Amino acid sequence: MLQVEALNTHYGRAHILQGMSLQVGSSEVRVLLGRNGAGKSTTMKSIIGLVRPTSGHIRFDGQEIAGEEPHRIARRGLGYVPEDRRVFADLTVMENLEVGKQPARGGMRPWTAERLFELFPNLGRMRDRPGGRMSGGEQQMLTIARTLMGNPRLVLLDEPSEGLAPVIVEQMAKAILALKGEGLTILLAEQNLHFAGGVADSATVVEKGRVVWSGTMAELRADEAARTQYLAV
Amino acid sequence: MDSLIPQLLTGLAGASSLFLVASGLTIIFGVTRIVNFSHGSLMMLGAYIGWSILTRLPRDPEWFVLGILLTVLATALIGVVLEVVVLRRVYRAPELFQLLATFGVVLVLQDVTLWIWGAVELPLPRPRWLRGFVEIAGNRFPFYDLILIFVGPVVLGLLWLLMNRTRWGTLVRAATLDREMVAALGVNQRTLFTSVFALGAGLAGLGGALSLPNASANLNIDLSIITDAFVVVVVGGLGSLPGAFLASLLIGILQAFGIVLVPKITLVLVFLVMAVVLVFRPNGLMGRPQAEAREATAAAPVIRPAPRELRILGLVALVLAAAAPLVAGEYYLTVLTDACVAVIFATSLHFMMGPGGMASFGHAAWFGIGAYAAGLLMQWLGAPMPVGLLAAPILAGIVAALFGWFVVRLSGVYLSMLTLAFAQIVWAISFQWVEVTGGDNGLLGLWPPEWARNPATFYWIALALAVSVALLLRRALYAPYGYALRAARDSAMRAQSIGLDVKRLRMVALVIAGAACGLAGAIFSYSKGGIFPTYISIPHSVEALLMVLLGGLQTVAGPIIGALVYTGLADILVRSTDLWRLVLGTVIVLLVVAFPEGIAGAARRLWLRGREA
Structure with a gap:
């Protein structure tokens, strides 16, 4: 469904992604693992178009989207949940959802605010609360819900567990599993191997802007050496 | 009631x-x-x-x-x-x-x-x-x-x-x-x-x-x-x-x-x-702090002393400029005198704007204050030109210090708007206080003394002052003060945490810039023989900005080159067409559209690309 091929991205003169390649199949949940600064977030931003890659290919449903404007990429059915949440602080929960709303896509049950409140019951209880006055966990749920309002077919989830209390992380894992149950394709960026192990089917490990390991989650669990080399802190 | x-x-x-x-x-x-x-x-x-x-x-x-x-x-x-x-x-x-x-x-x-x-x-x-x-x-x-x-x-x-x-x-x-x-x-x-x-x-x-x-x-x-x-x-x-x-x-x-x-x-x-x-309320009655979304200042390149080649070039230009009266006619001497004034005008703005990080939209205010200071001294006390040239920067500096109390507390757009409003006030005073300033008719009869009335002599005086001001400002920039000022611009908080008094640094920059600009106003008035409210108009303030931005914000030579280029172009333009506003406006828009990161930024990018290839 999504193919990234030999992607290079620069910030100014710093070469961040150095030939990044990965694939996400339909209804797959793939996790992008790697330490801080490995290029996970930049990969996400390059795919959604917030950062313009210098070279390489990004194909979504076989169509080249590299270099397209973010709103066009989003309208193709790619959802992006940023790492720092970026909830609209002055807008209420309902208004935040409204901003994310896009027309329904054929073949999918469209997301509505009510359906999302079933997924994240906390949000349903604070519909009129401004985003700026919510806890980190609530904001994380809101930012995911907001992206789902666009009825994406593939979601880029950038470190949803970051900085959250263990209880909330668990809720988050449940929510992601529920989305997986709906058949949603997900590319997840994570540092938390335990969290990733609970939700992902397959993993791609990145280091210094390159893929250094790729395989199924089960293979990663078996490959002690790779885990120590690439992921141990 | x-x-x-x-x-x-x-x-x-x-x-x-x-x-x-x-x-x-x-x-x-x-x-x-x-x-x-x-x-x-x-x-x-x-x-x-x-x-x-x-x-x-x-x-x-x-x-x-x-x-x-x-x-x-x-x-x-x-x-x-x-x-x-x-x-x-x-x-x-x-x-x-x-x-x-x-x-x-x-x-x-x-x-x-x-x-x-x-x-x-x-x-x-x-x-x-x-x-x-x-x-x-x-x-x-x-x-x-x-x-x-x-x-x-x-x-x-x-x-x-x-x-x-x-x-x-x-x-x-x-x-x-x-x-x-x-x-x-x-x-x-x-x-x-x-x-x-x-x-x-x-x-x-x-x-x-x-x-x-x-x-x-x-x-x-x-x-x-x-x-x-x-x-x-x-x-x-x-x-x-x-x-x-x-x-x-x-x-x-x-x-x-x-x-x-x-x-x-x-x-x-x-x-x-x-x-x-x-x-x-530095963000207005109901405004909130502006998000730190802009990275413009973070990317500001370091000002370095000019390389040898540029210094030699500058020296050659200076010799040529000093020799100009030998060849140039009277008209061109006045244009050259205007250019000297423009150099002071632009370098003084650059000083507070580039290294100081305070973009003024009312720089003409200081120009006008200096001009009126010299003019009124002449009118009230019969003060001769040397006194006027001395008093102008002092008075402009004093006013800058008073006004600075407000300015140094603000930043970004708010600061620019405050300077603009201040310039409008000065303009309004010069325009409306007819008894003192002569209003729209201006103050007339402000001529240099006998010994300086010859266009060549006056030009040499203007040139000497312009060069001195430029060198002094440059000196300040490479003094510890200049480094501290730039540190305060790049991160006020970090500068404060190492013990720099940011407000005071900025205040001094404003006073220096205001004083220098006041001198420019006085020279200009003596060369034209009169002072008018238009010296303080918004377009005049924008002219200063144009010169600085044209030449580039992050070099010392930038505002000087900008001032010279601008004076030359404006002279040609005003003499050749009635629609100079249309032409100038279009040129400004085209320049900004063509070089959104500034001319200096574009030059820098081309330079870097050339080296990487």
Whole structure:
């Protein structure tokens, strides 16, 4: 469904992604693992178009989207949940959802605010609360819900567990599993191997802007050496 | 006390007109982060278009309303064209370049308006129903002013509904907070921005058209209203609609009472209110701290001493300049003298703007203060030129120190707007205080003494002063003070944490810049033999900005080169065409569109690319 091929991205003169390649199949949940600064977030931003890659290919449903404007990429059915949440602080929960709303896509049950409140019951209880006055966990749920309002077919989830209390992380894992149950394709960026192990089917490990390991989650669990080399802190 | 109520009502009517213009400005700023200098021009176009439409329609109320609506549509359409053709291309440019581009639009629209409607002001013949009076508390009050009083709150209410009860409004508010995220959620920013701009332009047009029955369509609307609108928007808090409304009321009522109580210093009063508000609430009454979204200053390259080649080149240029009177005729000597003045003008602005990080939009104020200081000393005490040249920078420096108390507390757009407002005050004083300054006629008879009257001698004096000022400013830049100043610019907080007194550093920079610029004003006055309020006008302040930005902000040679190039071009332009505003404005816009990161930035990028390849 999504193919990234030999992607290079620069910030100014710093070469961040150095030939990044990965694939996400339909209804797959793939996790992008790697330490801080490995290029996970930049990969996400390059795919959604917030950062313009210098070279390489990004194909979504076989169509080249590299270099397209973010709103066009989003309208193709790619959802992006940023790492720092970026909830609209002055807008209420309902208004935040409204901003994310896009027309329904054929073949999918469209997301509505009510359906999302079933997924994240906390949000349903604070519909009129401004985003700026919510806890980190609530904001994380809101930012995911907001992206789902666009009825994406593939979601880029950038470190949803970051900085959250263990209880909330668990809720988050449940929510992601529920989305997986709906058949949603997900590319997840994570540092938390335990969290990733609970939700992902397959993993791609990145280091210094390159893929250094790729395989199924089960293979990663078996490959002690790779885990120590690439992921141990 | 009898005049209290009518005065209050007049103030409210004025507040409404002000709000219409300011609301558009603040909405546009909120979303696009562009401070739109040309907003006053849109109001002016609204007035002219309104005049053209309303004078052709029957004079009944319903036709009047229709005419106003048509005007709003027309200006909104002009706004769309403006956004698509110019502004869309400069969203990613640094703030100052955006301002400059919109000022280019002001110049272009000035000449276009002049060309279409002519120089004569156009009053709207008022139909009888508009001339009526209403009796309120025993006073006759113009019916039309009552209409205006209602229009303000109604528009505020409609805008509130639009912003809070429609999807479009929700998207706009989201975009004010985080444009990038809005785009990543699939919203087309371009159409959103264009529609926002259309709305803002429409509001300006509404303000212009509704001002017609009480005033007229004339060519001065643009710059006079934009200052007021800036003050309102800044006092209210950039981007805040309720803030703009509140500030409109404040300023409108203040102006209405000011005119009765202290007619000549209304502007000063307005400025004082603005300054006081900003000191206590640096982000305006209802504004919030601006997000640190911009990285422009972080990327500021380090100023390095010029390489040997450039120094030799500078020395050669200096020798040539000193030898110029041997070949140049009298006319070219005056142009060269102007160039020397321009060099001081530009380097002094550069000093506070580049290393100091304080972009002034009213640099001409110091120029004028220096000029009037020399002129008044001559007039009152018969002080000769050397005394005048000494007193001018001292006085400008003292005023800068007083004004600096407000300035150093602000940053970014707020600072620029405050300097602009201050310059307008100085301008208003020089224009209105006829007994002292001679008003529009200026101060005349300010000539150099016998020994310096020869154009060549005077030119050498100007050259010597210009070179000294440039060298002194350069010296300050590479002194420990200069490093501290740049540290304070790059990160005020970090500079403070290592023990630098940021406010004091900036204050000193302002005083140095003001004093140097005051000297430029004095030299200029002696060379022209007179002083006029135009020395302090907005276009003159913008000239200084143009020179600095043309040459590049981050080099010491930049403002000097910019000043020379600009003086040369302006001389050719003014001599060769009547439409110099149109040409200059177009050039400014093209430059900003072609080099959104600045000419210096573009040169730097090309240089880097050349080395990487």
